[in-house]
Amino acid sequence: MQIDMHYYGVYALARLAGLKPEAAKIIATASQYVDDSVGNDTLDHESGGKLIPVATAHHTASIRNIDRDDQRYIWVPFHFLPGNVGTALTERLACRENSELAKAMRDHHLAFFDESFALELMGITAHVYADTFAHFGFSGVSSRRNKVRSDDIKILGVTEETRKFWEKEIPKFFSKYGTVWENIKRTISSSGAEFISGALGHGAVLTFPDQPYLHWHFVYEERGDDYKDRPGQEYDRENRKHYLNACRELYDMFKRFGKSRKDFSDNQGPVDFDGKVQDHIEGILSVEEGKTGRSAAWIQAVKDRKLYAGEEIPPYDQKSWDKARDGFPGLKDEAKAVEYPVYRFFQAASLHRHYVLRELLPANKLVVA
Numbered sequence: 070m071q072i073d074m075h076y077y078g079v080y081a082l083a084r085l086a087g088l089k090p091e092a093a094k095i096i097a098t099a100s101q102y103v104d105d106s107v108g109n110d111t112l113d114h115e116s117g118g119k120l121i122p123v124a125t126a127h128h129t130a131s132i133r134n135i136d137r138d139d140q141r142y143i144w145v146p147f148h149f150l151p152g153n154v155g156t157a158l159t160e161r162l163a164c165r166e167n168s169e170l171a172k173a174m175r176d177h178h179l180a181f182f183d184e185s186f187a188l189e190l191m192g193i194t195a196h197v198y199a200d201t202f203a204h205f206g207f208s209g210v211s212s213r214r215n216k217v218r219s220d221d222i223k224i225l226g227v228t229e230e231t232r233k234f235w236e237k238e239i240p241k242f243f244s245k246y247g248t249v250w251e252n253i254k255r256t257i258s259s260s261g262a263e264f265i266s267g268a269l270g271h272g273a274v275l276t277f278p279d280q281p282y283l284h285w286h287f288v289y290e291e292r293g294d295d296y297k298d299r300p301g302q303e304y305d306r307e308n309r310k311h312y313l314n315a316c317r318e319l320y321d322m323f324k325r326f327g328k329s330r331k332d333f334s335d336n337q338g339p340v341d342f343d344g345k346v347q348d349h350i351e352g353i354l355s356v357e358e359g360k361t362g363r364s365a366a367w368i369q370a371v372k373d374r375k376l377y378a379g380e381e382i383p384p385y386d387q388k389s390w391d392k393a394r395d396g397f398p399g400l401k402d403e404a405k406a407v408e409y410p411v412y413r414f415f416q417a418a419s420l421h422r423h424y425v426l427r428e429l430l431p432a433n434k435l436v437v438a
Contacts, residue, residue, distance in 0.1 A: 070196075070199055070200055070203045070279055070281075070312075070315075071104075071276070071279045071360040071363075072101055072104075072360050072364060072385060073281075073360045073363035073364040073366075073367060074199060074281065074312065074315075074363075075097075075100045075101040075103070075104065075195075075196055075199065076097045076098065076100060076101035076364070076385045077097070077363075077364045077367035077368060077382055077385075078316065078319075078353075078367055079093075079096060079097040079100045079101075079192070079195050079196075079199075079319065080093050080094065080096075080097035080367075080382050080383075081367055081370070081371055081376055081377075081382060082316055082319045082320045082323060083096050083097065083323045084371075084376075084377055084379060085320055085323075085339065085340045085342065085346065085376060085377055086320050086321075086322075086323035086324040086326075086327055086339050087323075087324065087327045087334050087335055087337065087338045087339040087340075088323055088326070088327050088333055088334060088335065089333055089334065089335045090379070090380055090383075092188055092330075092333040094383055095188040095189065095192065095410055096188050096189075096191045096192040096195060096323075097192065097195075097385075098192065098385065098386065098387075098390065098410065099188070099189040099190075099191070099192025099193055099195075099196075099410070099414050099417070100192040100193070100195045100196040100199075101192075101196070101385055101387070102125075102192070102387065102390060102411075102414060103125045103126060103147055103148075103192075103193055103196040103197070103418075104125075104126050104196075105126065105387050106122065106123065106124060106125045106126060106414070106418070107124055107125075107126050107127055108122055108124060109121060109122050109123065109124040110122070112394070112395070112397045112398055113398060114397060114398050114400065114403040115398070116403050118403035118404075118406075120394070120397040120403075120406060120412070120415075121415075122394055122415055123414075123415045123418040123419055123422070124143060125143065125147045125193075125418055126143060126147065126148070127139070127143060140209055140210050140211065141209075141210065141426070141437050141438040142422065142426070142438060143209075144209030144210070145162070145208075145209040145210065145425070145426070145437060145438070146197070146421065146422045146425040146426055147193075147196070147197060147418075147421075147422070148197070148200055148204065148209055149162075149163075149164040149200070149204050149207060149208050149209030150164055150168070150170060150171055150174065150197055150198075150200070150201055150425065151163065151164065151165075151168075151170060151208070151209075151430060151435055151437075152164055152165020152166075152168040152170065152171075152201075152205065153165075153168065153169070153170050153433050153435060154168070158435070158437075159208065159210065159212040159213075159214050160214060161435060162208040162209070162210055162212070162435070162437065163205075163206060163207060163208045163214065164200070164201055164204045164205045164206070164207060164208060164209070165201065165205050165206075166201050166202050166205040166311060166314075167201055167202065167314065167318060168201060170429060170430075170433060171197075171198055171201045173429060174194065174197065174198070174421075174424070174425065174429060175194055175198055175322055177424060177429070178190050178191070178193075178194045178421070178424075179194075179322070179325055179326060179329070181420070182326060182329035182330050183329075183330075185407070185413060185416075186413035186414070186416040186417045186420075187326075187330065188333070188410075188413075189410060189413045189414040189416070189417040190417035190420065190421065191322075191323070191326055192414075192417075193414070193417050193418060193421050194322070194421070195319055195322070195323075197421070198315075198318065198319065198322070199315045199319060201315075202311045202312060202314055202315035202318075203278045203279060203308070203311065203312070203315070204278055205311075206304070207274075207278070210437070213290070214289070216289065216290035217274055217287045217288060217289050217290055218287070218288045218289075218290050219239070221286070221287060221288040221303070222239065222274060222277075222285065222286070222287050223285060223286040223287075224236070224283070224284075224285055225284040225285060225286060225305070226284030226307070227282065227283065227284065227357055228357055230357075231282075231357045238275070239275065274287055277308075278306075278308065279360075280308060281308050281309055281312040281354040281355075281356075281363065282308065282309060282354060282355050282356060282357050283306075283308045283309075284305075284306070284307045284308070284309075285305075285306055285308075286303065286304065286305050286306075287303070287304050287306075288303045288304070289304075308354075309351065309354045309355060312354045313347070313350065313351055313354060316342075316350055316354075317342060317347075320339075320342050324339050327339070340376070340377045345375075346375075346376055346377075349370055349375040349376060350370075350376070352366075352370075353366045353367055353370055367382060368381065368382050390409075390410065390411040390414070391411075393409040393410075393411045393412070394409075394411045394412075426438040
């Protein structure tokens with residue numbers, strides 16, 4: 070998913086669930102910041118204090134994507150939560166929609182409702198949980214199971230204009246990142262196929278899983294006998310249906326959080342998700358535009374009071390969080406860092422990563438880090 074869902078959609082769903090604007094903004098910012106926290110350089114304070122940011126993503130063409138340890142500390146816990154279905158390890162590492170592990174993560178994190186970083190943790194939870202409804206079928210480690218037949222990708226159920234757009238984008242994407250991959254191979258030695266070659270995440274299918282309106286068809290390039298749900302099958306996916314399920318689950322999660330934190334809940338209470346609200350959300354998910362256009366659709370729907378009566382969605386403000394992070398060395402008192410949402414985000418990200426990699430996955434016989 071992209072910013073239209075991770076920030077604007079999450080904000081609207083948090084408000085629908087009855088959370089105050091200030092709480093919804095922190096949750097939504099943390100949700101999107103998972104895609105934007107790409108640095109982990111140590112920041113030193115003159116007092117001797119240190120701030121070590123938690124990287125939760127890498128840019129698409131970053132050479133660090135081919136680091137197999139990095140894949141396990143970044144992509145697995147934050148973007149492709151394993152579904153633990155199947156027999157082979159690489160199959161069990163594939164993300165699954167609303168999996169039992171995803172629900173266990175959600176419930177575990179909801180129990181931290183009284184922590185100072187509870188809002189930021191809810192944002193991270195929203196990001197990881199929502200991604201299971203888009204990234205399912207692919208894993209956050211380099212694996213032949215992520216590769217698909219590029220010639221068999223088909224765009225269905227969209228306007229002719231959108232179909233032509235993607236038909237032009239597909240060869241441009243593979244041409245662009247194919248060149249990047251060749252450049253990387255000249256400087257390092259690696260026996261594994263990585264993101265740019267289609268073996269990491271959903272790189273082999275571009276950003277198709279991130280487009281809520283898209284109806285598309287694909288065929289995996291390689292399927293082992295242990296892949297019980299894959300041999301001889303082609304996949305037809307209507308993203309809108311899965312995204313709508315994600316919206317409902319996030320709404321329910323935020324309602325549960327609001328019941329535990331009355332101080333973050335407004336006086337009006339939750340708005341009913343069913344009926345017209347659901348229809349309006351489905352309409353937003355059907356908008357055939359890029360992430361900027363889809364973000365605008367969420368903004369307009371709230372502005373027109375189609376979802377709830379209240380304020381407009383504030384724009385995503387990554388810069389203020391980056392500024393607070395980078396300003397750590399200049400604080401008069403380094404302890405003041407705990408008052409900034411970005412520091413609490415790092416606290417929440419550390420807790421989440423530790424829980425997923427050291428508790429949740431091992432408890433399900435998955436040891437990857």
